[in-house]
Amino acid sequence: MIEPIRLLSRAEREACLERAGLNLFRLDAEEVYIDLLTDSGTGAISSGQQSAMMAGDESYAGARSFRRLEHTVREVFGLEHVLPMHQGRAAERVLNFVLVKPHQLVPGNAHFDTTKAHIEYARGRCLDLTIAEGHSPTARHPFKGNLDVPRLRTVFEEYGSAAVAYVLVTVTCNSGGGQPVSLANLREVAAVCREAGVPLFYDAARFAENAWFIKTREPGQADRSVAEIVQDMFSLVDGFTMSSKKDAISPMGGLLVVRDSGLFERLKMPTILFEGYVTYGGMSGLMMESLAVGLREVLDEAYLAHRIGQVAELADVLVRRGKVPIVEPVGGHAVFLDGRRFFPAVPEDQFPAQLLCVELYREGGVRTVEVGANLAGRDPDTGENLRPAMDLCRLAIPRRVYNREHFEYVAEVVAEVRERRASLDRGLRFSYEAPGIRHFDSRFEVII
Ligand SMILES: *Cc1c(COP(=O)(O)O)cnc(C)c1O
Numbered sequence: 144m145i146e147p148i149r150l151l152s153r154a155e156r157e158a159c160l161e162r163a164g165l166n167l168f169r170l171d172a173e174e175v176y177i178d179l180l181t182d183s184g185t186g187a188i189s190s191g192q193q194s195a196m197m198a199g200d201e202s203y204a205g206a207r208s209f210r211r212l213e214h215t216v217r218e219v220f221g222l223e224h225v226l227p228m229h230q231g232r233a234a235e236r237v238l239n240f241v242l243v244k245p246h247q248l249v250p251g252n253a254h255f256d257t258t259k260a261h262i263e264y265a266r267g268r269c270l271d272l273t274i275a276e277g278h279s280p281t282a283r284h285p286f287k288g289n290l291d292v293p294r295l296r297t298v299f300e301e302y303g304s305a306a307v308a309y310v311l312v313t314v315t316c317n318s319g320g321g322q323p324v325s326l327a328n329l330r331e332v333a334a335v336c337r338e339a340g341v342p343l344f345y346d347a348a349r350f351a352e353n354a355w356f357i358k359t360r361e362p363g364q365a366d367r368s369v370a371e372i373v374q375d376m377f378s379l380v381d382g383f384t385m386s387s388k389k390d391a392i393s394p395m396g397g398l399l400v401v402r403d404s405g406l407f408e409r410l411k412m413p414t415i416l417f418e419g420y421v422t423y424g425g426m427s428g429l430m431m432e433s434l435a436v437g438l439r440e441v442l443d444e445a446y447l448a449h450r451i452g453q454v455a456e457l458a459d460v461l462v463r464r465g466k467v468p469i470v471e472p473v474g475g476h477a478v479f480l481d482g483r484r485f486f487p488a489v490p491e492d493q494f495p496a497q498l499l500c501v502e503l504y505r506e507g508g509v510r511t512v513e514v515g516a517n518l519a520g521r522d523p524d525t526g527e528n529l530r531p532a533m534d535l536c537r538l539a540i541p542r543r544v545y546n547r548e549h550f551e552y553v554a555e556v557v558a559e560v561r562e563r564r565a566s567l568d569r570g571l572r573f574s575y576e577a578p579g580i581r582h583f584d585s586r587f588e589v590i591i
Contacts, residue, residue, distance in 0.1 A: 144187055144188055148175075148176055148177070149173070149176070150176040150507075150508050151174060151176070151508060153505075155174075156174075156504060156505055156508055157505065159174045159504075160501060160504060160505060163586075164574060164575065164585070164586025164587060164588075165497075165501050165571060165586065165587035165588070165589075166582075166583075166584070166585055166586055166587065167180065167500055167501070167504055167510050167511070167512065168180075168512075168582070168583050168584070169584070169586075170504070170510065174508075175504075175508060175509075175510040176507065176508030176509065177507075177508065177509045177510070177545065177549055177552065177553055178510045178541070179477075179509060179510060179511050179512075179537075179538040179539050179540065179541075179553070180510045180511065180512050180539065181512065181539050181541075182389060182476045182477065182539040182540055182541050182542060183386065183388040183389060183539075184388035184393070184394045184395060185541035185542075185544065186392040186393075186541055186542030186543055186544065187392075187541075187542065187543040187544050188392075188393075188394070188433065189392070189436070189437075189440055189543070191436050191440060192392070192393070192432070192433045192436045192437060192440070195432040195433065195435070195436045196429040196430075196432050196433050197429075198432060199427065199428035199429030199430075199431070199432050200428045201427060201428040201429075202428070203420060203423070204420055204422055205422050206422060206423060206428050206431070207428075208428035208429070208431040208432050208435075209227065209422040209423060209428070209431055211431070211432065211435050212225065212227065212431040212432075212434060212435040213225045214435075215435040215438050215439065216398065216400055216435075216438070219370070219373060219438050219439070219442070220373065220374075220377040220383070220400065221374055221377055221378060222377060222380075222382065222383075222400045222401065222402050223401075223402060223404070223407075224400065224401045224402070224403075224404065224406075224407035225398065225399075225400050226398070226399040226400070226407075226410060226411075226414050226418075226421060226424055227396065227397070227398060227418075227422070227423055227424035227425065227426045227431055227434075228384075228396070228397035228398060228399055228414075228418055228424045228425050228426070229395065229396065229397060229418060229424065229425020229426060230386055230388065230395070230396070230397045230425070231257070231346075231348055231384060231385060231386025231387075231388070231397045232257040232258075232261065232386075232397075233397055233417065233418055233424070233425055234384035234385065234386075234397045234398060234399035235257060235258050235261040235262075235346075235384055236261050236264075236413075236417055237399055237410055237413045237414050237417060237418070238344070238382075238384055238399055238410070239261045239262055239264070239265040239267065240265060240413045240417075241406070241409050241410055241413060242308050242309055242342070243262060243265035243266070243267035243308045244266075244267075244308065245266035245267070246266065246267070246268070246306075247267045247268075247306060247307065247308040248267065248268055248269075248270050248298065248302065248306055248307050248308065249262050249267055249268070249269055249270070249307070249308050249309060249310070249311055250269075250270040250272050250290075250295055250298055250307065250310050250311075251269065251270070251271065251272065251290070251310060251311035251312060251313060251346075252271070252272060252273040252277070252288050252289070252290050252312055252313055252316050252319065252324065253271050253273050253277065253288075253313065253316050253317075253318040253319045254269045254271065254311065254313065254318065254346075255313060255317050255318055255346060255348075256318070256518075256580075258311070258313070258346055258384075267308055270298060272290050272291045272294045272295055272298070273287075273288065273289070273290065273291065273316065273319060274287070274289045274290070274291045275291075277289070277316070277319045277322060278532050279532075280468075280469075280470045280471070280479075280481050280533055281470075281471060283471070283472065284472075285323075285325070285356075285360040285361070285472070286322070286323050286324055286325040286328060286356070286360070286361075287316070287319060287320070287322035287323075287472075287474075288313070288314070288315055288316030288319055288322035288323050288324040288353075289324050289325060289328040290312060290324070290328060290332050292328070292331045292332060292335060295310070295332065295335050296335055299335070299339045299341075304339040304340055304341050307339070307341045308341075309341060309342040309343065309344050309381075310332065310336050310341060310342070310343050310344070311344050311345070311346055312324055312329065312332060312343070312344075312345050312346070313345070313346040313348075314329075314345055314346070314347055314349060314350055314353035314376070315349045315352055315353045315356070315474060315475050315476070316474075317348065317349070317476075319474075320470045320473075320474045320477070320479050320535075321349065321352070321473075321474025321475040321476045321477055322474045323352070323353045323356035323357065323360070323474070323475065324353060325357060325360075325361050326357050326361055326364065326372065326375060326376065327361065329376060329379055330379060332379075333379035333380070342381040342382070343379065343380050343381055344380060344381060344382050344383055344384065345376075345377070345380050345383040345384075346383070346384055346385075347377075347383040347384065347385040347390075348385055348386040348388075348389040348390060349389050349390050349475055349476060350373060350376070350377075350383075350385070350390055351369060351373065351390045351441040351442055351447060352390060352447070352450070352451065352475035352476065353376070353475070354369045354372040354373045354376060355369055355444075355447040355448075355451055355475070356451075356475065357372050357376075358372055358444075359451075368444070369442050369444055369447060370442050373442065380402075381401065381402050381403065381406075382399070382400055382401035382402060382403075382406070383398075383399075383400050384397070384398070384399055385397055385398040385399075385400070387434045387437065387438075389476070390437075390441045391434050391437040391438050391441065392437040392440060392441060392542050392543070393430060393433045393434045393437050394430070394433070395426070395430050396425075396426050396430050396431070396433075396434045397424075397425070398434075399414070399424075446543075450475075450540075450542060451475055453540060453545075453547075453550070454473055454474070454475065454476065454477065454478060454540050455473055456547070456550065457478050457538065457540070457550045457553065457554065458471075458473040458478045460550065460551070460554040461478065461480075461554055461557055464554060464558065465554060465557055465558040465561055466561075467480060467485070467557055467558070467561055468480065468481040468484035468485055469481060470533070470535065476539055476540060477537050477538055477539040477540060478537075478538045478540075479514065479533075479535040479536070479537050479538070480496070480499060480511075480535065480536040480537075480538065480557070481533065481534070481535060482494075482495035482496025482497075482498070482499050482513075482515055482534040482535060482536055483495055483496075483533075483534050485499055485536075485561065485564065486498060486499065486564055486567055486568075486570075487564075488564075488565070488567070488568035489567065489568060489569065489570040490570060491516070491530065491534065492516070492528070492530075492570075493569065493570020493571055493572065493590060494513070494515070494516055494517055494534075494570050494571045494572075494587070495515075495534055495570055496513045496514070496515040496516070496517075496534040496535050496536045497513040497515070497516075497517050497536075497570075497571055497587065498567065498570050498571055499511075499513075499536040499560070500512065500513050500536050501571070501587075502560045502563075502567065503536070503556055503557065503560060506556050506559050506560050507552065507553075507555070507556030507559070509538075509553055509556050511536050511537055511538050511539075512536075512537050512539070513534075513535070513536060513537075513582065514533075514535045514536075514537045515531055515533065515534030515535050515536075516528065516529070516530060516531060516534050517581070517582050517585070518531075518582045519531045520580070520581055520582075538553065569589065569590045569591065570589075570590060571587040571588065571589060571590065572587065572588060572590055573585055573586070573587060573588075574586045574587060574588040
């Protein structure tokens, strides 16, 4: 859909920043010119989705819209049992409620923040087994989301299979910068899991973008269709959770899908308790229609080439024209600016990446999000601020929304701020630090 956007004057933007306490989550969308806060639920609905939504069946049980969604999921992924959820995190809650016993481990590649929180809420523990290259902003590797297979083997040898609830691979790895996982790595991980008798799941929010990277980067895959690669990827797993706000290009929704009918039966009770009856979960009929159409549209290779190309192009302009320090190679859904290298004079404990987010809005009305020291929060045991390996400002690209002119504009705004970097040698401190998940509601002030 098309929406008008308006650039406020500099004085208005200054006033907005002041009111928001230098936290861009606290801005109204109308105060933003180019919104790169997230790619979640912000994609444009297609005419195909819009027309399917008009036929949404809102029956409580066994709705036609559910059957269409179920049929699509079975065809696209090859797994049988489908539970609709209101978001990805709802699927995580239901799955972990059933699969995780206290003190059990869930090894994976940099679990997403809600995923980690849900595993811990079920009294399990996450183990991040991403390969070493995945933790460096400059290491060159085509699949920085890969799991370290020898370390996974060691986990099984040291703790035994019974200590591991399941293994979770996130495709693409959001927390690692939208980095993909190779098909070869997925196969190896699946073989280790099978040998240990432990289930393998995907966090599949960006499954199609991952399949596109397999097609374009992995030897021997170039001539296969993305749809075939998706079939291959999902033939390896026992099930998956999915936020359908990402690659399924829907405003709302999620999925929990499993192969085994026994596990499906065990998942029904918590689904009904937390979400709704099993044929709608947390979704309306019209959202299930939108999701079913989105799952097919995202497999269109012309779309994927455009989408991944757009992200790469923005990164290219930033690096070539502005010499801007970013995380490389770029992933599928966002470009990450390296706050510490962008503002070398700002001390690391003064939130350089958050400062960069603030300055991009001040300069040009561009909204981004900090993925760094603010997001990381405090150690629950010591109360000390955590110091993550990277302090990043994320420019997430909504699907089917912006075009090249918008990105040229964004690149200019970044370049303007970069030119002023010598005058920006002081960072931020909290004027109010929200408890718990602090980044959504905290407020900052400039240190003077
Ligand atoms: C967005 C996301 C989730 C959570 O999904 P919601 O729909 O926001 O609840 C889980 N995992 C990954 C990788 C995600 O990107």
